[in-house]
Amino acid sequence: MIKPGGKVTINDIARLAGVSKKTVSRVINDSPKVRPATREKVQAVIEAHGYTPHPEARALALRKSYLVAMIYDNPSPQYIVSMQRGILDALEASDLQLVIRPCDRNEDDYFESIRRFIKQQRFYGAILPPSVSEDQELVDMLEENNCRYVRIASVIMDSPLNTVKTHDSEGAEKAAHHIADLGHTRIAHIRGPLAFRSSHERFRGFELGLNEYGIRLDSGLVLEGGYTYETGFDCATQLLAMENRPTAVFCGNDEMAVGAYQAARQAGIRVPEDISIVGYDDTPIASRVWPRLTTVRMPIREMGKAAGQLLLGDPNGNLRRYVSFTPELVVRESTAPPPQDS
Amino acid sequence: MIKPGGKVTINDIARLAGVSKKTVSRVINDSPKVRPATREKVQAVIEAHGYTPHPEARALALRKSYLVAMIYDNPSPQYIVSMQRGILDALEASDLQLVIRPCDRNEDDYFESIRRFIKQQRFYGAILPPSVSEDQELVDMLEENNCRYVRIASVIMDSPLNTVKTHDSEGAEKAAHHIADLGHTRIAHIRGPLAFRSSHERFRGFELGLNEYGIRLDSGLVLEGGYTYETGFDCATQLLAMENRPTAVFCGNDEMAVGAYQAARQAGIRVPEDISIVGYDDTPIASRVWPRLTTVRMPIREMGKAAGQLLLGDPNGNLRRYVSFTPELVVRESTAPPPQDS
DNA sequence: CTGAAAGCGCTTACAG
């Protein structure tokens, strides 16, 4: 008899099926060395009792964790949610679960706290979106603790085999081409914080893209924001107050672009008639503001999925492939040719 | 010697400290029955080797899981991220981890898939934000599997001891009072889908609030949306095309309100001069659109924390308190008195 | 193809 209220265990199944627990184990683990008749008999008992192996017991016996950690400090909810979905897409076929760990790199015990987390849990592996992915100290700590990891980053910082690369510079280059094509020449850039590699890559790509059209990016028109609405607003306010103000602004992400909308509105400057604004990320807000925002789209969910797959490794063999994503420009209504009289 | 590359175990610590593993266990678990000198000696060895107990082994021996599941189908990224943070706030002091499980109630294997998830993982407990929290079949399944749970919901569906209640009707009532105070009488409501209890509560509270001002909510001006931008747009487009169109619209959430903005814009109707719009939730988009949206704020992160605490129970004793949250109105620029000529 | 023994790293009674 099965203990009332208690879970049925491998022993119960073994007894009920008249085999040893090892045989049950073999059935569970799809070992080929079980006679079909035996397998069926055991399967029937398993199903009849809704048996499912205890994950902690397996983990202990196999010296393996079934938990994947996602460690992140990204400020955009949409980014986080899409990334989580993507990772789960990859984990779906496996029996791994996703444990989340938001953090703040500015907090004092940020590093120690994550170290404890990693040491205690002995994860199957960890996935690091930017900007956590750029923290080499953290990655070193993971390696010290034998925790494999996949970085999502705009540059390859160690092996390409554990990086999902996003070609941020190419996305920014496309934005530059679009703006230049429209005929703009006085062009500003509100970049992200220097602590983010993506911010450098986007800046670099944007500058390159303009250069390809023979346009120089005036360093006086490059301001540093914090990837937030408020900083976008502040930087744009400064730009719009200039004597000879720019006719186009490329913002390092959508949040800052929406802040720039607000700055333009308060200054009585029309988008896109007086000023063109371009964002980056294509988060949902980009198509909910008015005018709808021209921006650069990253397939965030697919990137998460690729990261998950990289972490799992190829089930048939163990070759792991280098994965990279190229962003594309989404043209909407926030960009137009510069005003005639300018 | 400690195996190279291998993790240090309780046995290593016991040997190194010259005590039995049981004594180490007592130190780890803060048992009072250890002589201070012994405790210190053991502590020193633990720290010297950075020992941390294997969570799966503990879980197995204690017949207890250290994993909390968050199961949700809420479509708003901001809501999800805030709720996750709140739950983690509550879990911080414990050694529990948060496993996330987004799902889609419309998918065929939604229920079976979650059932498998629950059976396999034997969670410490589960947290259910709306609208998953309203699925009684799912809750029954959790109980069947001895998985405790906390619901976040706008009505108490079973015991108040495992519900974090949100007074949605009160928030909607406040919205009604605000609109009535401004002098509106032709008032519309774009409600959420009938499958969400919150949608009913908000509708009910709004109607009640208008009645308190002697205003009847015209059922012809109540449309059902899907809590999405697109449905908000569609419903508002219908309302604005009416012969005698409303001068104010209360939308069931911010997403739909922003959709309504867009509909007004396309119809050449100004917000708030020609029509007042009120949302619900105070998600970040509410203060990023123009004009900034008057809406009803829910303290989502605190609600998540309360849910986590309810799940953990009171560490000093085991009384659990009923928790509820009352939303407040946030007045911004999307509401104004009705136009003079109306 | 199948089983009895030993072990994963921890804890809970039970003695002393």
Add this chain to the structure above:
DNA sequence: CTGAAAGCGCTTACAG
């Protein structure tokens, strides 16, 4: 206050 034995639910060699 401390320890030796048994057990949590599973798996891995090792026999047969």
